[in-house]
Amino acid sequence: MSNRSVLSGGRVTSAKLDREFNDKPPVQTVGSGRRHITTEQLVERLKSSAEAGDVSGGLRTLSDYVGADGYLLARHELNSENGLDNVISSDWPFDLVRKRGTELITRLSRTTELEKCLSVLQPAFSMLPEDSALPAGASREYCTIIFSTGRNRYVLMFICPTDVILSQQRLRETGVLASYFASLLFHDTIKIGRDMDLTDRELECLYWIAEGKTSDEIATIIGISKNTINNYITSVMRKTATRTRSEAIAYAVRHNLV
């Protein structure tokens, strides 16, 4: 993959990619001591936050575990125009969330689907602009982790403290735990149905068209008339406000409908 610097504005892979997970770093190198918690405490606290429905409490626990100075959790949606709507919870100063958070989230949405798939649970480091208003003791460096819970994709950001390097291994673990936490808490907000009210037949036609089949061929495959197929396509184009078949397919691929 040529373009792995998905989340970058600045430098990306500051820490080494211990990809095989063999060299698990010693626990005590992380956490700067002041808010250090053990895995047991972490699991216990996360569990009670999940039971109480306390999103910020759970995220604070994760932030402490990883040794960060502040968190931001947002939904990572396709073509999100207003990033602020997607922010679920953050303990960053409001100005920072408003000015920078939206910008960062919008930047993330400008990557291809494959790049997004390959960035899941890969901690990426970048720098905030110089004029950002930061919490006390925080550096301009922040870390981004993307994780999925069912069909929903989330982005979790941590502000790094000035004097400590966050462990890649621990950041990944935090991403996994955050996805468990989100599975328990946002269970009801997960979209099971589709955004658009396309029918199963319409989706089936779209699927076959994307595979390069003509109306005639689809008619044979599904066993209905060619004119009916064409009617389905017309109705898809009307519902998705697209002008040509090509655009309708492009739309369907972009929105993971086929």
Next chain:
Amino acid sequence: MPMKETRTVSDQMKRQSKAVSRSDFFPRLVAMQRFAHARNFAVLKTNNSGLPSRRKLTCILDNFPTDGEIAASSILEAYGTFLLEHLEVSSLPLLWNGRDDAQTAETPDFAAFVIRLKNRVLPVCGIALPVRLGSMGNGYTVFAANYLDITSEIIIDLHARSHQMMMDLLVLDERRSAPDEVLSNREIACLQLAGDGLVSEEIAGQLGLSVHTVNAYLASATVKLDSVNRIQAIAKAIRLGYIA
């Protein structure tokens, strides 16, 4: 995708390199299996269909013995439907107990973060870790055993490794399906505009080319993307990240 009648030399080489690389995943999986103190592993992957009715899980790698009491397919038969549904809504690990009383899968410190499948269906107990990368690269890594006592730390570590492995598998698959020849800038521009809903005449007007040239570019892009028509080419170009 239909199998080609005539296989070229490069096709065979690709096939071979694929086999070699896939087997490279075995040692990693065996290491994970040992780490969990399990007896066997299986990697399940969903096909790429957006249609719920056509979506299904298949086993792409496993080390279940061929003459054993249980095969990877037994897991799919027993839990396949639930596994697919679960993958759509949650990332929580799944645990199940086996038929025998002693065949239990336990995680005393992490019970709040796992979901239990129907017990006593299979002659083994086990754990299934869901991996969802996005529109592709989704599935499970499964570890089966006679007895599992697995801590939160091990589960989280295995789950992170499972994600990494699914990503490496995805890269492998994408490299395989990537076009032999690189698309030219003109071809990409034409595909992009066609995907934006412009007809050939409009694309020609916008790029300052003749309609015939535009059609020629779209045709050559279609060949390079191993597609039968321009619509399939557009779909592939988006999936491969050539156009937005």
